[in-house]
Amino acid sequence: MFELQKLSQTSTKIGFIKLQTNKHPFLLVLLFALLAQYLTAQEKPLVPLPIKAVGDTLNPPLLPPNILNDSIGKKDSINLDSTNTKNSMLVDIIDYKAKDYVKLSQKDQKIYLYNEAEIKYQDTELKAGIIVMDYTKNEVYAGRIKDSTGTYTQTPYFKQGDNVVIPDSIRFNFDTKKALIWNSRTEQQAGLGSLGSDAMKVLASITKKENDSVYFLKDGKMTTSKDTVDPDYFIKIRKAKFVPGKKIIAGFSNMYLVDVPTPIAVPFAYFPLTTGRTAGLIFPTFTQDPNRGFSLQNGGYYLPISDYVDLSVMGDFFTNGSYGIRTQSIYAKRYKFRGNVNFRFENQITSQKGFSDYRRSTLYNLQISHSQDAKANPNSRFSASVNLGSSQYYTNSFNQINVQNTQNNNLSSSISYSKTFPEYPSVNLNLTASHNQNTQTQQVNLTLPTFQGSMERIFPFAKRDGIKKGIIQNVNFQYNVRAENRITTTDSLMFRKGMFENAQIGARHTLPISTNFKVAKYFSVTLGGNYEDVWTFETYKRGLDPDDPTSNSEVVLDTIEGFDRFNKYGLSASIGTTVYGTFPFGEDKKIQAIRHVMRPQVSWSYTPSFEQFYDTYVDYSGQTQQYTRFQGIAVGSVPSLNRANVLGFSLQNTLEAKVRDKDSTKLEPKKISLLSNLNFSTSYNMEADSLKLSPINMNGGTSFFDKKLTLNFSGSLDPYTIDNNGRRINTLNVKNGGSLLRLTRASMNMRYSLSNETFKKKDGKKDEDRAEEASDYYRAASGGRTDDLFGAGFDQSQYQRREDDGEDIENPVYGTKIPWDLNIQFAMGYLNSNRQNQVNTASLMFSGNVQLSPRWDLGLSSGYDFVNKGFAQTQFRFSRQLKSFDLRFNWVPFGRNERWDFFIGISSSILSDLKYDKRSQRILR
Incomplete structure (x- = not known):
């Protein structure tokens, strides 16, 4: 009995398999291997098999032909359509190699790579001692191999994109990743x-x-x-x-x-682990203040507002109610501008409310810095440098970061905008707001604002592009104007209504005219005149108190509101030359020659009397006093009552030496400056009734030891003597039994810097360049000193540095290198205007640092005042770099700013909050 079954098709059906894009080229290698084996088999002679052919008892077809055609032909026609092209299996090439061997095992369906094996595919890179690829599972295994000593070597290196992993071994699937x-x-x-x-x-x-x-x-x-x-x-x-x-x-x-x-x-x-600027908390430091209790300091939040601006907000909080807030914003745009804005406020409370020693005070400080890139706009520029606030902010601040600025006695600010109109004649306009504050007297001088305008020099008798020759063609003039709104106040009235009560407004116009020419080839002559016109909106009348004119009362100032003006003019001339003198000693000498350069100049100026701007009043003794109502105005000097016909004399000197260079290969001698400058100046007023000769002013400067020691000095020499009351009289000092000239004042400033590099051979880089780099690193943003003569403040951000790798430190056992540096500054002032013969100022400041070992630094800064017989601010400091950690200790042992701080923490900024920070607060006395 026969059973019916589906007849097998005698035709071959070709199906197109969808190629997967996540398969890898080692499958292609296998495919080529199988294809090669198949083609080799086709070349062998065909051997007929001893099987008798038997016909099929079933009569095909069991299925209708139209069904066969539909099921096969239609599908094939779609797959062969040129508009439906399928993706290839591989999207990139796999590169692999190995030093010893590459083994392809068809039995295990694996590829073995041994010794310095590498595989690269798209963004994946794998290196190892041994690599095994399973191309059926699309997996790879990588591991280490043993060398001849039995040590594991060639640790796997796995990189995918920007991520790098270095393991002992790895198993990776290319499909699932x-x-x-x-x-x-x-x-x-x-x-x-x-x-x-x-x-x-x-x-x-x-x-x-x-x-x-x-x-x-x-x-x-x-x-x-x-x-x-x-x-x-x-x-x-x-x-x-x-x-x-x-x-x-x-x-x-x-x-x-x-x-x-x-x-x-x-x-x-x-x-x-994000890179770049990321918002986050700034962890505080726990401290204890003997006057304010426990505190959290320097804690806050950092916020990057945009790609150009960020903001840091930090605060200090004490258990007795004191607190401080600090904000800092840094902004920058490449080729445009950059700057920062810092604001600091402290509410200081001492003791507790209800006690007799209870005090409360508020301090603030504002710092703004803005600079514009020169490429942004060549004809317009805006800049700002602001440092203003309470005069006692630095000296009374409870934050340790302000220690180095406690000796700063002056705060100054300037905000300016300038605009240039380059068309001929070019005009420059400048608008400036300035501020100057003395932290000792607490006086504040403001100009809100100052307007300045100037026009370039015009030569009316010469062509613009031609050469100017002679007295006529060199005649030139220009125009300048300066207007101010000047305010004088105290820091307690800053930004209050009373601040503007004494504002003064005025303007000064000047029109200088001059020309210059040569006489006898070697003498330069300058002739000129100057016209000045001053405007003011406030003048002052003087007189006695009308209620009590007979008493010894002070002069009463009566302010007169309204526009007023005065003008003045004068003539001037000068003649000068340059004289060179060389004193040779011989080319075989160490000092081959000395060169002396002198620049003498004689000048003359004439100013008439301007009596028309003077008034009179009768004082309590019945004497008539003259005064000008323009005394004390905002801009310009008052008109002179006396006519002046003055001859001026000045002499500038420089002294250089040519010495034989120590380097015998250099042919030219070396130039050394013996005296950078030595200047003398005086004047003689031919119209004065007495005291016609002015004191001789002197100043100079020089440097020694390859500019390590700099010396500057100045003084005043008076030819006249003084009476018993200390007033100058019209008698020469030499006729009164004294010297030809009487030294009335003198000052000297000396600075000496040296280090362990001082006594070494130069490496081609100038020491002053190193000093400039150091000053840039330590530059104080708050306007204080740029060195550590007054000590160093404690700010964690300033001490963040690279972690020590412990390998690149040069410190041999023999001939140990100990870097060190020393800065010394001495200043002295002498006063003898009234025969007091007194050294009124004399102080010595010094600071030094020594690196006892490559990771151990010690530092000291102090000073001594020889007049007041006391030490200046003294600070001891040391730091120890413990590879991944930093340890620091700063100590001010005595004085107004007595305090200490101790820190140990991780050097890296990632984990900078893992630290122990202990510090004391300034003890109020």
């Missing part, structure tokens, strides 16, 4: 920059890669230490979720120091 990683080590950049010290190293015994952006860690470690095999510290995490470049979310975590657990632990932790 999942991986199992044993003993992985990866480095993540975090923070504002990409410095090596800001790299977080993440280590884990087992890591599971879920996808391109998520990893799961077990028994992990996090550290910023350079040594990942034996780190000096790490944070141990039991389980964690790791998103490269973004964050680590961990369970129970605690800190280990040299493999020893510490009590520093948290039940869960979040570690941000």
